[in-house]
Amino acid sequence: MDAxxxxxxxxxxxxxxxYSIVAICTxxxxxxxxxxxxxxxxxxxxxxxxxxxxxxxxxxxxxxxxKLAALSRYLAETGRYKAHVTDPDALRVHWDSLGNVNxxxxxxxxxxxxxxxxxxxxxxxxxxxxxxxxxAIKNAEYDISxxxxxxxxxxxxxxxxxxxxxxxxxxxASTAEKKDWMQKAGLDTSLYVxxxxxxxxxxxxxxxxxxxxxxxxxxx
Amino acid sequence: xxxNSSEMGTTKPDPLMYQTALDRLGVTASDAxxxxxxxxxxxxxxxxxxxxxxxxxxxxxxxxxxxxLVNYDFYVPSWKHVIEVPLWKS
Numbered sequence: 099m100d101a102x103x104x105x106x107x108x109x110x111x112x113x114x115x116x117y118s119i120v121a122i123c124t125x126x127x128x129x130x131x132x133x134x135x136x137x138x139x140x141x142x143x144x145x146x147x148x149x150x151x152x153x154x155x156x157x158x159x160x161x162x163x164x165k166l167a168a169l170s171r172y173l174a175e176t177g178r179y180k181a182h183v184t185d186p187d188a189l190r191v192h193w194d195s196l197g198n199v200n201x202x203x204x205x206x207x208x209x210x211x212x213x214x215x216x217x218x219x220x221x222x223x224x225x226x227x228x229x230x231x232x233x234a235i236k237n238a239e240y241d242i243s244x245x246x247x248x249x250x251x252x253x254x255x256x257x258x259x260x261x262x263x264x265x266x267x268x269x270x271a272s273t274a275e276k277k278d279w280m281q282k283a284g285l286d287t288s289l290y291v292x293x294x295x296x297x298x299x300x301x302x303x304x305x306x307x308x309x310x311x312x313x314x315x316x317x318x
Numbered sequence: 319x320x321x322n323s324s325e326m327g328t329t330k331p332d333p334l335m336y337q338t339a340l341d342r343l344g345v346t347a348s349d350a351x352x353x354x355x356x357x358x359x360x361x362x363x364x365x366x367x368x369x370x371x372x373x374x375x376x377x378x379x380x381x382x383x384x385x386x387l388v389n390y391d392f393y394v395p396s397w398k399h400v401i402e403v404p405l406w407k408s
Contacts (some may be wrong), residue, residue, distance in 0.1 A: 109407040110369060112343045112350035114336060117320075119373050120354050206324040245374075261408035263362040264339040266352070268323040268330055268359075276320060 113255060117267035117276065120285070166190055168238035172231050178224055192221060203270035209271040225236055242283050249285055286295065319343065330354075331362020351405055353394070360390045369405055373397070 138287045166250040174184040182188050196217060209231075218231050255261045269276060277287050321339045330336075340350055341392040352363035358369045369371040370390040394400050 110349055110351050110405045112340070114321075114339050114352045114363070114368070116330075116352075116354040116356070118361060119353065123360045135352060202330070204323045204329050206327050209324070238385040245397055251397040251400045254401050255406065259401070261406060262345060263319075263345040264343055265320045265337050266330065266335050266359075267320060270324050271322075273320045273325060276322065 109259075110262070112262040114264050114266045117265050117269065119245065120265065120280065164241055165235050166193060168234040168241075169231055172229065172234035173223065176224075176227055176230075178227065183221060187223075190275075196220070198200070200270070204268045208270075213270055232250040240279055240282055240284060242279050243281050244280075244285055253286075330356075330359040330364070333362065334364050336363050336366050336368060351391075351403075353400070364390065371400070371403060373400075 101220045166186050168186050170186045170189055196213070197210065199213055199216050202208045203210060212237050214232055215228070218228055223231055252263060255262055264274075266274065273278075280287050319339070319342055321335055321342070325333065326332075326335060334351065336347070340347055343350070347367035348378075351369040351371055352358050352360065353373060354360050354363065354375050355372065356375045360372060364370050370395055371392045371394050372390045373396070375392045375393075382393065394403060394404075
């Protein structure tokens with residue numbers, strides 16, 4: 099390990115991936131950064147980023163808009179609710195106010211069904227609309243899109259680089275559900291099955307030093 | 319292979335989340351990297367000894383209107399750049 103805690107004796111053998119950067123749950127959660135950019139090298143000190151460049155805060159923040167949009171649309175179509183209930187921003191505020199319930203669901207103390215039921219009952223949604231609203235939310239869960247190039251990147255990492263790949267996710271949905279979402283989005287989930295290979299040794303620092311100028315060019 | 323918080327009874331950045339993935343893959347933390355977008359999940363991985371990559375960072379990695387130091391090893395702007403990270407074999 100070097101001073102940054104990065105392995106210098108050999109290439110790494112595995113990559114753990116957060117689910118949220120495999121797929122997007124909303125068209126708003128798009129990367130808006132530079133199109134021609136390079137991987138930045140590890141730094142002796144931490145890297146700094148700003149909101150305005152190269153990222154848009156609007157572009158990276160919202161995650162559940164599609165579920166809320168689906169719920170908003172369903173409730174509005176019933177004609178039984180005032181605008182302040184069906185407004186997506188109001189739903190967002192309510193959704194966020196259930197943070198503890200969300201956390202419990204992510205830890206498996208409750209499940210997504212109970213979580214969404216809490217959301218609907220506390221809005222409140224008329225009992226006759228609960229089933230339809232729940233259905234609208236669950237259908238929206240499947241409506242995800244993969245980030246550009248994700249499948250090819252995972253294939254390259256697995257087959258060309260010999261990496262074992264795993265997804266580590268905070269989710270109230272079951273693993274089977276998440277796999278189903280990804281498969282329906284077109285991702286080959288067998289990419290996550292480990293293939294044991296042993297990368298060749300390498301002096302990592304000698305590979306990193308030539309790249310240090312990129313940091314200066316792109317961020318400073 | 320998916321390590322899912324709702325089946326683990328805990329969430330990131332609990333080391334158990336990452337360690338379970340490492341155990342199932344049969345690798346040590348020093349031989350693995352974590353690719354994420356939240357500051358807390360990246361810090362959790364870093365504490366365990368994984369190399370860390372950030373993509374599509376959430377605002378908690380940043381500071382409104384200014385700069386904030388965050389603890390990760392590589393910034394990867396998009397999936398097509400992941401292959402360029404010099405942690406993998408050529």
